[in-house]
Amino acid sequence: MASTSPHFEGMDMTDTGNTFTMTKAEVRQLLDDAHNGGFAYPAINISNLDTAIAAMEGLEQANSAGFVQVSIGGAKQASPTGDPVEGSIIIGRMMRDLRKSHHVPIMLHTDHCHADYVDTWLKPLLVELKKLKDAGEEKIFDSFMFDGSHDEIHDNAATIRELLPMVEAVDGVLEVEAGGKWGGMEDGVADKAVYSTPEDVAVIQQVFKDLGLDEDDYLLAVAFGNAHGTAVIPDLKPELLSEIAEKTGVRNMYVFHGGSGSSDEDVRAAVKDGVVKMNVDTDTQYEFTNGIDAFFVAADGKQRSHRVGKKYFDPRKWNAAGRKAMTAKVAQVAELLGSAGHARKVTYRSVLEPVVAPAGE
Numbered sequence: 001m002a003s004t005s006p007h008f009e010g011m012d013m014t015d016t017g018n019t020f021t022m023t024k025a026e027v028r029q030l031l032d033d034a035h036n037g038g039f040a041y042p043a044i045n046i047s048n049l050d051t052a053i054a055a056m057e058g059l060e061q062a063n064s065a066g067f068v069q070v071s072i073g074g075a076k077q078a079s080p081t082g083d084p085v086e087g088s089i090i091i092g093r094m095m096r097d098l099r100k101s102h103h104v105p106i107m108l109h110t111d112h113c114h115a116d117y118v119d120t121w122l123k124p125l126l127v128e129l130k131k132l133k134d135a136g137e138e139k140i141f142d143s144f145m146f147d148g149s150h151d152e153i154h155d156n157a158a159t160i161r162e163l164l165p166m167v168e169a170v171d172g173v174l175e176v177e178a179g180g181k182w183g184g185m186e187d188g189v190a191d192k193a194v195y196s197t198p199e200d201v202a203v204i205q206q207v208f209k210d211l212g213l214d215e216d217d218y219l220l221a222v223a224f225g226n227a228h229g230t231a232v233i234p235d236l237k238p239e240l241l242s243e244i245a246e247k248t249g250v251r252n253m254y255v256f257h258g259g260s261g262s263s264d265e266d267v268r269a270a271v272k273d274g275v276v277k278m279n280v281d282t283d284t285q286y287e288f289t290n291g292i293d294a295f296f297v298a299a300d301g302k303q304r305s306h307r308v309g310k311k312y313f314d315p316r317k318w319n320a321a322g323r324k325a326m327t328a329k330v331a332q333v334a335e336l337l338g339s340a341g342h343a344r345k346v347t348y349r350s351v352l353e354p355v356v357a358p359a360g361e
């Protein structure tokens with residue numbers, strides 16, 4: 001039944017009955033906005049309260065929608081026992097609460113789950129999230145990434161086939177990767193650039209088609225010479241994205257992994273060639289820590305004095321400096337990606353309202 005979105009002003013769409021948080025249909029709408037508008041969303045990795053606030057504040061300041069995401073490393077860090085499932089839920093609930101203080105659409109995402117972690121992270125997490133959903137708890141994550149790019153393409157496809165119903169069951173969107181055959185520089189596996197092929201992408205597209213989904217229902221990372229971390233990117237070929245779209249006959253919702261360290265020119269070219277989401281971790285980590293570093297340089301050693309150094313050694317003070325520097329970087333990424341100024345106005349359920357629906361809602 002067509003009705004107005006509970007969260008986006010003036011948006012006509014199918015009402016999924018989910019009055020809590022962003023629906024899958026709304027995520028799809030945001031991706032469509034980016035593709036049609038020729039821009040991409042920042043996807044910022046976070047690992048704690050301060051980095052989460054910095055990511056969300058940066059998006060808000062830029063008036064940009066975006067993704068805030070947690071990797072397995074971030075999730076383990078957030079768990080007192082180092083369990084990534086527990087950590088994802090802890091940090092996911094925190095992110096869900098934090099975004100309610102903002103007015104831009106913020107999608108909550110779990111980042112890179114390699115095939116090796118599917119059984120210990122993504123699958124058990126999806127099982128737990130379904131239990132929480134069935135108990136009436138407000139949705140936590142909007143999307144999930146499975147990275148099967150290290151596997152042979154049909155093994156990659158088989159895992160996607162297994163995961164999709166589990167992701168659908170929690171109203172989520174799946175991000176997948178049709179990488180160079182064995183991963184490569186993009187995932188820190190090899191030291192040379194790798195490139196996805198239209199044939200590999202077609203295998204992945206078929207999995208979704210078979211399940212009645214189209215290319216706007218999922219996110220697709222491909223290897224086009226990109227690299228995670230601090231690696232320099234000498235052989236980026238953004239034009240490969242357009243080429244694959246043309247050869248496979250569909251536009252694809254492309255994701256740029258390892259956005260850090262890319263030149264502005266390369267990023268703009270990738271967006272022009274169809275990227276709608278760009279992951280950034282290393283560059284925002286760098287800004288956060290450098291903000292803190294500058295704070296301590298200015299403190300000039302006073303933080304070591306128990307008697308006079310309180311306004312320097314108080315963790316709130318130096319974390320605030322890191323947060324401020326990272327916020328500015330996130331806003332800058334949104335400007336570069338062109339998403340700044342394009343956010344739909346969003347209304348989240350208040351953080352003061354219960355996260356478990358009263359019976360009958």
Ligand SMILES: O=P(O)(O)OC[C@H]1O[C@](O)(COP(=O)(O)O)[C@@H](O)[C@@H]1O
Pocket residue numbers: 045071072073074111112227228229230257258259260279280281282283
């Ligand atoms: O393992 P970490 O440090 O949490 O970060 C990993 C993440 O970095 C991102 O690729 C972003 O890449 P950059 O760090 O190169 O910006 C994520 O997609 C990736 O999974």
Ligand SMILES: [Zn+2]
Pocket residue numbers: 112147177186187221257
């Ligand atoms: Zn990747």
